Amino acid sequence: MVSQALKMSRVYTGLLAIAALLISVTGASFSIAGLAKLFSGAAASVAFMAASLEFAKLVVTGFLYRYWGHIPRLMRGYLTAAVVILMAITSMGIYGYLSAAYQQSSMRMQTQQLQLAALEAENQRVQGQLGDLQKFTSSIPDKFISKKLQFRRQSDAEASALRGRSNEILTQIEGLKIELLNTQAKIGPIIYFAKAVGADPEHCVQWLIFLFVLVFDPLAVCLIFSLNLAIRLREKYRGNEARISAHAMTTPVDHRFKKTG
Numbered sequence: 706m707v708s709q710a711l712k713m714s715r716v717y718t719g720l721l722a723i724a725a726l727l728i729s730v731t732g733a734s735f736s737i738a739g740l741a742k743l744f745s746g747a748a749a750s751v752a753f754m755a756a757s758l759e760f761a762k763l764v765v766t767g768f769l770y771r772y773w774g775h776i777p778r779l780m781r782g783y784l785t786a787a788v789v790i791l792m793a794i795t796s797m798g799i800y801g802y803l804s805a806a807y808q809q810s811s812m813r814m815q816t817q818q819l820q821l822a823a824l825e826a827e828n829q830r831v832q833g834q835l836g837d838l839q840k841f842t843s844s845i846p847d848k849f850i851s852k853k854l855q856f857r858r859q860s861d862a863e864a865s866a867l868r869g870r871s872n873e874i875l876t877q878i879e880g881l882k883i884e885l886l887n888t889q890a891k892i893g894p895i896i897y898f899a900k901a902v903g904a905d906p907e908h909c910v911q912w913l914i915f916l917f918v919l920v921f922d923p924l925a926v927c928l929i930f931s932l933n934l935a936i937r938l939r940e941k942y943r944g945n946e947a948r949i950s951a952h953a954m955t956t957p958v959d960h961r962f963k964k965t966g
Contacts, residue, residue: 715939717935718935718936718939721928722932725928725929728921728925729759729925732795732925735802735803736759736794736795736798737756737798738802739800739802739803740755740798741755742801743801755798758794761791762791762792763925763929765784766929766930767930767932767933768784769781769785769788770930770933771933771937792922795922796918796919796921796922799917799918799921800918803914803918807910811907811910817881817885821878824874824877824881828871828875831871831874834867835864835867835868835871895909895910895913
């Protein structure tokens with residue numbers, strides 16, 4: 706029973722460490738990339754600074770838990786405030802990164818839609834010119850047959866050029882429609898979700914990003930705290946891990962450090 710409890714304690718502590726590492730590294734990567742884009746004039750310097758602060762934040766989180774009672778109040782207050790502020794900075798970096806990622810696809814789709822509208826308008830203009838040319842030719846009275854034939858011969862070249870231009874535009878429109886469908890497929894799920902709830906896709910994306918931000922870095926900090934808690938319990942009850950699991954659902958075991966002297 707004791708060996709099994711010891712094994713499960715090690716396994717779960719390892720899982721906590723892996724989860725904390727994955728969430729922390731992923732969130733930090735997004736935040737660093739977002740902050741580097743925001744301050745693109747000194748992207749490398751900002752990325753290094755952000756990475757250093759991210760690492761320090763995680764270390765300070767564990768330090769605050771493990772030595773809370775031993776830290777002077779002023780320093781403890783400052784470190785706590787620093788962790789909270791760094792969480793806010795990380796969240797802003799993640800928000801910026803995810804917003805930029807969505808805007809790339811959104812702006813690409815908007816650009817393609819504008820290009821498509823411009824090509825369709827140009828094709829309508831070309832068709833209008835072709836129709837005016839044919840209408841003018843038909844409006845020449847039959848009694849001026851020689852003049853009508855002469856003008857028709859002259860207008861055939863212009864009409865042929867207009868038809869060729871119309872065919873080129875139609876080919877471009879078909880290719881652009883295929884590109885637009887591919888772009889819409891990338892952000893299609895959020896568009897369908899927005900239609901289902903009767904909301905604007907931009908608002909849905911903002912709320913989705915907000916939920917990511919709300920969970921990402923706070924979860925990373927909580928996982929670091931939980932990992933230190935699990936390590937502390939193993940240190941305090943080494944060889945008696947069964948006691949931890951036995952009290953997990955009732956009265957928790959004492960995990961606090963006590964000052965000596």
